Amino acid sequence: MKIVAVANQKGGVGKTTTAVNLSAALAEAEREILLIDLDPQANASSALGVEVVAGRSLHGILTGDENARSVSEQIQPTPYPHLSIVTSELDLAGCEIQLAADINRLTRLRTVLHDYRATGPKIDFVVIDCPPSLGVLMTNALAAADSVLVPLQCEYLALEGLAKILEMIERIKQVSGNGALILEGVVLTMYDARTNLSQQVVSDVRNHLGRQVFDTIIPRSIRLSEAPGHGKPIVAYDPSGVGAQSYRELAREFLARQT
Numbered sequence: 001m002k003i004v005a006v007a008n009q010k011g012g013v014g015k016t017t018t019a020v021n022l023s024a025a026l027a028e029a030e031r032e033i034l035l036i037d038l039d040p041q042a043n044a045s046s047a048l049g050v051e052v053v054a055g056r057s058l059h060g061i062l063t064g065d066e067n068a069r070s071v072s073e074q075i076q077p078t079p080y081p082h083l084s085i086v087t088s089e090l091d092l093a094g095c096e097i098q099l100a101a102d103i104n105r106l107t108r109l110r111t112v113l114h115d116y117r118a119t120g121p122k123i124d125f126v127v128i129d130c131p132p133s134l135g136v137l138m139t140n141a142l143a144a145a146d147s148v149l150v151p152l153q154c155e156y157l158a159l160e161g162l163a164k165i166l167e168m169i170e171r172i173k174q175v176s177g178n179g180a181l182i183l184e185g186v187v188l189t190m191y192d193a194r195t196n197l198s199q200q201v202v203s204d205v206r207n208h209l210g211r212q213v214f215d216t217i218i219p220r221s222i223r224l225s226e227a228p229g230h231g232k233p234i235v236a237y238d239p240s241g242v243g244a245q246s247y248r249e250l251a252r253e254f255l256a257r258q259t
């Protein structure tokens with residue numbers, strides 16, 4: 001069971017789109033996937049058509065509530081084989097304040113997921129959709145994770161953004177004591193082949209990070225932005241379109257990189 005956090009402190013760069021669609025494509029390839037929605041906005045939950053219900057999230061566990069349901073009890077099936085989810089709810093946002101004085105606040109998720117790894121049914125990959133803000137939730141995700149996958153939008157100043165994210169990952173590794181955290185890779189998203197800017201960003205980021213950038217590039221696609229409104233991952237909403245093809249390709253490359 002490998003735990004992969006999908007993170008970038010910037011909003012709107014394709015974290016949720018990548019967490020949901022990579023998870024669905026890996027599940028389609030018959031890997032057992034658990035998607036954890038750790039963003040209070042709950043976009044990943046609704047993008048899979050799973051109802052967001054009060055009390056159904058990691059809030060209780062993260063705040064140390066003794067009566068909280070365990071991770072296994074929080075896992076729900078999705079309409080898709082091999083893909084299950086722990087949903088989010090707005091209450092998760094409260095963790096940032098509620099945990100201020102708690103000494104275990106940064107490592108709770110790590111503890112429960114590592115217990116689950118030892119005792120739960122077989123899961124190949126846990127994919128965590130992180131919120132954009134650099135707070136307790138994102139720190140918990142990076143403290144628990146084996147690797148971090150960084151979606152990077154092909155836009156102006158992408159390299160500056162990338163430097164900030166890499167710096168942030170280093171800092172969280174230190175505060176959370178998760179020295180083993182590795183960079184799974186950077187995924188370039190919302191690529192527009194018609195613009196010089198997109199092409200420039202791709203070559204700059206590749207020059208900078210080399211093999212740490214996935215070969216697969218996710219193009220800008222209307223279908224990808226429509227799919228969450230229909231509560232479906234792209235492999236179900238538009239199975240033969242360019243968006244589904246690119247996330248399947250990303251899943252193949254991701255699997256090929258696992259040794």
Ligand SMILES: Nc1ncnc2c1ncn2[C@@H]1O[C@H](COP(=O)(O)OP(=O)(O)O)[C@@H](O)[C@H]1O
Binds near residue numbers: 043
């Ligand atoms: N490849 C893409 N093509 C078109 N729209 C996209 C693509 N990736 C993401 N989007 C859209 O951009 C917005 C932000 O994406 P999202 O995945 O929610 O980012 P984040 O989770 O980082 O905030 C959403 O409206 C989403 O539908």
Ligand SMILES: [Mg+2]
Binds near residue numbers: 017
């Ligand atoms: Mg998101």
